[in-house]
Amino acid sequence: MxxxxxxxxxxxxxxxxxxxxxxxxxxxxxxxxxxxxxxxxxxxxxxxxxxxxxxxxxxxxxxxxxxxxxxxxxxxxxxxxxxxxxxxxxxxxxxxxxxxxxxxxxxxxxxxxxxxxxxxxxxxxxxxxxxxxxxxxxxxxxxxxxxxxxxxxxxxxxxxxxxxxxxxxxxxxTVSLDSLLMFLIIFLWTPPHFWALALFKAEEYGRAGVPMMPNVSGARATRRQIFVYTVLTAVSGLLPVATGLAGPAYGVVALLLGAGFVHRAWRVLAMADSDRAMKPAKALFAYSLLYLFALFAALMADAVAARLIPGPWV
CATH class of the missing domain: 1.10.357.140 (UbiA prenyltransferase)
Structure with missing residues (x-):
């Protein structure tokens, strides 16, 4: 009810x-x-x-x-x-x-x-x-x-x-373009993170009357949306290099993390409708937490390094 x-x-x-x-x-x-x-x-x-x-x-x-x-x-x-x-x-x-x-x-x-x-x-x-x-x-x-x-x-x-x-x-x-870029990364990351959870908790959300995407539009549409938002997140994670907020070392980390994120989202997209174990969705949910933490840790390391060792980091 x-x-x-x-x-x-x-x-x-x-x-x-x-x-x-x-x-x-x-x-x-x-x-x-x-x-x-x-x-x-x-x-x-x-x-x-x-x-x-x-x-x-x-x-x-x-x-x-x-x-x-x-x-x-x-x-x-x-x-x-x-x-x-x-x-x-x-x-x-x-x-x-x-x-x-x-x-x-x-x-x-x-x-x-x-x-x-x-x-x-x-x-x-x-x-x-x-x-x-x-x-x-x-x-x-x-x-x-x-x-x-x-x-x-x-x-x-x-x-x-x-x-x-x-x-x-x-x-x-102040609020700057670089701070809004960090906002963008988390904003785009949020849907695949929570929709992965919603895929394997759809029954509970349905019982509670919460209109999560799997319950309203179906699992297949949710998996497509997860993949799109994951790709956008991976791309946005590289933008700090383009704006000068972070350097090439961060860019390599962001590229590898983003590739892992997209790979796991692709596995969710390729899931069969009959898959009740939801292992790809659970794996994506867990990885999404690692992704955001590691990406921002790399940003922090880059910022600290830029202060301590000016030059190649910026």
Whole structure:
């Protein structure tokens, strides 16, 4: 039964739980947060201006808290969906360990703290971008797109793609073509990453009433879209060399990583409709995480090397 019309006001009813500190850490979605923090740090370290180290650390921590706040707000609102999906049913809110009102208050307080801290310690452009990211993820994606369109993850992916732009803005007070290029890489990467997951979790998404692409347009159309977005991601991963953001060493890494990504996407495209094991989709999902982490690690290494050994890196 679809759950999109559930009355979410019930979730903010008063009442305290007996939650542990670990439950509140889980609300922050630490695995998602770690990738957000890493890409934000790469954006900051790749910027031409390097802020005071203490300010840089505080800025990254503020971005981390903002990302965690988004996760808490998402878990508050999505408790009905999480309750009927195997991979999320044990989350603190649907499992009853954290009261809905607690999760909502936790997310709102952390959001305000993160935005104000980033504004005071770095600059208000970075703070405004962080505030926009939180609102876009919690309201536009979670409350609207996720339950209304198969393009939810495409449009909603903008929230997850903004951290390197925020990191760049925290360092420079500006938004540049290079920071938007990092945004583009993550934005294009998001659909194949999540649609690979949706392929082997289609039954759960269907049971929860979430209109993911495999449930709306079918597995075959999803596999085609995955391949197209993967090729675009691999190409965008090479663009930092063209703009001068990174040098040839990064280009070699990006080329090899992109080739591996496209190869795995091709295997997904070639899957038989009768393939229930979904091994190619699972392999693509796992590789996509490695791809993004390794690509941004290469960007970071290139930026550090350019500062320490000027010349061939830039």
């Amino acid at each position: 679809a759950l999109a019309d559930t009355d979410h006001m019930e979730r903010s009813a008063p009442g305290l739980s007996e939650a542990t500190a670990g439950d509140f850490v889980t609300l922050l979605k630490p695995r998602v947060m770690s990738l957000v923090v890493f890409t934000a740090f790469v954006g900051l370290i790749s910027a031409p201006a390097t802020p005071n180290p203490l300010i840089a650390v505080i800025a990254v921590l503020a971005i981390a808290v903002g990302a965690g706040a988004s996760g808490a707000l998402n878990m508050w609102y999505d408790a009905d969906i999480d309750a009927v999906m195997g991979r999320t049913a044990s989350r603190p809110v649907p499992a009853g360990r954290v009261a809905p009102g607690e999760a909502l208050a936790f997310g709102l307080v952390l959001s305000a703290f993160a935005v104000v801290t980033l504004g005071l310690m770095a600059n208000w452009l970075a703070a405004a971008l962080l505030a926009f990211t939180i609102v876009f993820y919690a309201v536009v994606y979670t409350m609207w797109l996720k339950r209304s369109t198969e393009q939810n993850i495409v449009i909603g992916g903008a929230a997850g793609a903004l951290p390197p732009v925020i990191g760049w803005a925290a360092a420079t007070g």
